[in-house]
Amino acid sequence: MFLSRMRINLQSTLLVWIFYISIANCDVQISTHDIELTVGDQQHISLKISNYNEKEKQINLTIQHDDIVDVIPKTINIEKQNETFDILIKAIGAGHSNVYSTSPDLKDVYVRVTVNKEPALDTVSLVIGWIYFAAWSISFYPQIYINFRRKSVVGLNFDFLALNLIGFSLYSIFNIGLYFIDEIEEEYFARYPRGLNPVQLNDVFFAVHAAIATVVTIVQCFIYERDEQRVSITAKGIITVFAVFLSISTILVFCNVISWLDLLYYCSYVKLTITLIKYIPQAYMNYRRKSTVGWSIGNIFLDFTGGTLSILQMILNAFNYDDWISIFGDPTKFGLGLFSVVFDVFFILQHYVFYRHVEQI
Template identity: 45%
Template structure:
């Protein structure tokens, strides 16, 4: 129980620390006055994201927060010239105190992705949000299909965490489940949730991300946050079950303990550096995202080896694998559909970690299916203690007349035969 206590202390400490980050917007803020404080106006777009189909016409508004003291001339260029989604030039406009909100119409001619940047020469006006992101799709069918893949993998992957917990509960045993896989699975989603919650909820971290990658979208959505927190909760149940149910002689490997100690020690060192302004919060949460990538690439290996060593998949529920391989396939299909729909394969190349993680999950799942249905298909009986199972199979035995080597009961080296005392018949 000591290890269980230690891990939950770390979990509680980390949860409190995350709350502090989210609750205190002044942490690690820049000492210099922000751009909004040094200017009295701002040029912005409404909406900032425009989604449309090829050959369609859409619009967005360019406006100033406050009326300008003098006319402001605004021109438009694409971040990556020439523009990929439309051929015509957007005519310059002039914003005045009487008309400081103007509608801009654009007609897309091909699928793609553009960032339209507003150019002007008034230094008293902030240009932080002076841009519009435009995404042009091939057709509504591909958008609906992408939505189907996205919600499909969200629900299927979320559901995949429960079958192992139910199996452990019914058996009141975790024999057959690798402890090293369990701790990697559990802590991996804690790392993932730190990254998602920090980037989704913290305005400070969002500003740091915007400064690092200007005019980019925050790469975390609400479903990512919910998925990560749900996964951390369900895998924590599996972790607890390893301490309260029958486990045989299984223990955590030394290398697993050293790995966890190293990860958390580095995390503590980095947070000290944050407090001394050596690094910022964005760097800190990205550390955990990189650890999560490594964990996902390696976490299945202990269970693969555990099944191989036992020559059995008993205790390892195959339903989790079927759900996992389906969710992983849906995740990759969504990315491919989005890239094709918007003719923007940079989104696929720019998010190779997500695509690689889906691919890694599918490859590992194929190994588990091969082990379960081919290699060890005759060794998937429910696990129990050797002595009780042997006696149940052969309830009436006589140690003096049976040969252990030739016995059909297949006793192993741990089976103890007890000479039955003949009953007396009256």
């Protein structure tokens, strides 16, 4: 009886091992995972299958949005262990769609298809993107120059600077972690297998540059005349809440309750919250002083330019890819950009309308 059971266990183990080897030896290669097309265009891709030993001799391709993309053929019949198949991708509508196999053993068989209405709008969007990137990057320097020229930071709100430093530092951590740390990037792709890394190199540069520029401005606050200005108790309380929240989140990471990717997202949420509130102290200070002296209007014009062009780019992309859900379905980025522009308009009104008779030094 014992020998019989042992023989059965060995047979079962051998069958499992043979099945594992057959799957492990199967090699699937697709010529590309990303395609960009214009409505009406089409493109051929190749699918190469080697050492295919599965019982299922068909690969069914599923289309995420069949009003955007058509695929020929949708079913691939496998007759040999080693074959190469030609697949035609047709763009029939603007937007984003995935084409993929539902087989759990063929996870690498997928194509992300992006279809636009007008290729020229992509170029316009790219140019707009670089312009607002430059405007936002340069926007820190008018304030630094004014501080240097006046040898004073009177009129510049310290709460705004403190919140800005924390916000851009956390934004830098988020971008650096997701762009440079392979383990975190692997976490992201494990969570979103067919997604794209949302962080680009220019995002990393902008965030780090913004944090450094803010540090330079803060150093000026220690060097130049600052009157009785200091970080308020309210701002310190808000910063303490953020610090406690992120400290607890970090402990949860080391306790394996949440992942490093989750911690990075929490950093980004704090940054978004700061973006919503950071302008309020400066606007209130201008109102209380009935003056914008010491607060750079050049900074505001550049920020307004960057925010307006950012919103314009989002609208252009939404039109070109018929992807309005990116604005109205997930309004965070659009709403924050609009919120910043509204505050910029208010600062411009303070400078040129409400307190225009105050001498601007």
